[in-house]
Amino acid sequence: MVEPVAIDGCELKLVDPARVRAVQQAMPDEETVAELASIFSLLSDPSRLRLLSVLLEGGEMCVCDLAAAAGMGESATSHALRLLRLHQVVKARRAGRMMHYSLRDGHVRMLMDVALVHVHHGLGEAD
Amino acid sequence: MVEPVAIDGCELKLVDPARVRAVQQAMPDEETVAELASIFSLLSDPSRLRLLSVLLEGGEMCVCDLAAAAGMGESATSHALRLLRLHQVVKARRAGRMMHYSLRDGHVRMLMDVALVHVHHGLGEAD
């Protein structure tokens, strides 16, 4: 029933080769996929999520307050904020010896809201 | 300028203790944070993102076609689909000896779209 088909130079057994080829052509390029993975990876850590929650609720804050509110050490907080800044999720402002961090745009809130809906919608349902 | 303040039984130096306390009370509980991290973690892997892209574009498909379209081995594909199914992201339907997988709802597309907007919006901007 499953016919052997040559695809990408390799011989594979496929059920619907035409659909496979069509889907492959419509797929985003590797760079885009990698960037998406990067963004989601940033949001996949509880500590970073807590930091972002704090920034969503409290607005601009210094590292020591962020650390205390998120229940983290200050070094871990600094490492996390550096990552978030490198990926354009937060921005930093210096005021004297203190650094103040804030969210860069509203996408984070949207992402967290959609994910929350999914979490609460899928509870208790079987496959 | 920064006053030592007792919080959670530990003495810490904070700039704005009132705001820290307010933010802490508004923060989602640990379980919710962990569930959010779980969902984002599923989307943080390029292989799983490709699989989801394929399902978004092609609809319901069997494991061998999914593997071919996403450019993965069939075992890796099966492992990935199992994870996605355990977290209610995809659902499975058996037809003979073949398993057909499909997306469970539209949240995945929303999440990917919002993340894409962020990726393209933030390109080339400095901090």
Next chain:
DNA sequence: TCTATCTGTGAACAACTGTTCATAGATAGA
């Protein structure tokens, strides 16, 4: 029942990640 085919699972391995510790950089005030 026996076999071929499609998919699922467990173990093992390398690669990656987040935290901590120690230390360095940067700034304000004396």
Next chain:
DNA sequence: TCTATCTATGAACAGTTGTTCACAGATAGA
């Protein structure tokens, strides 16, 4: 300039993750 304070960085360690390999389960057809 010297010191105290706040933040950033580098190294190292444990913990986690994704893939592959080998094999097991499940189903259709002979």
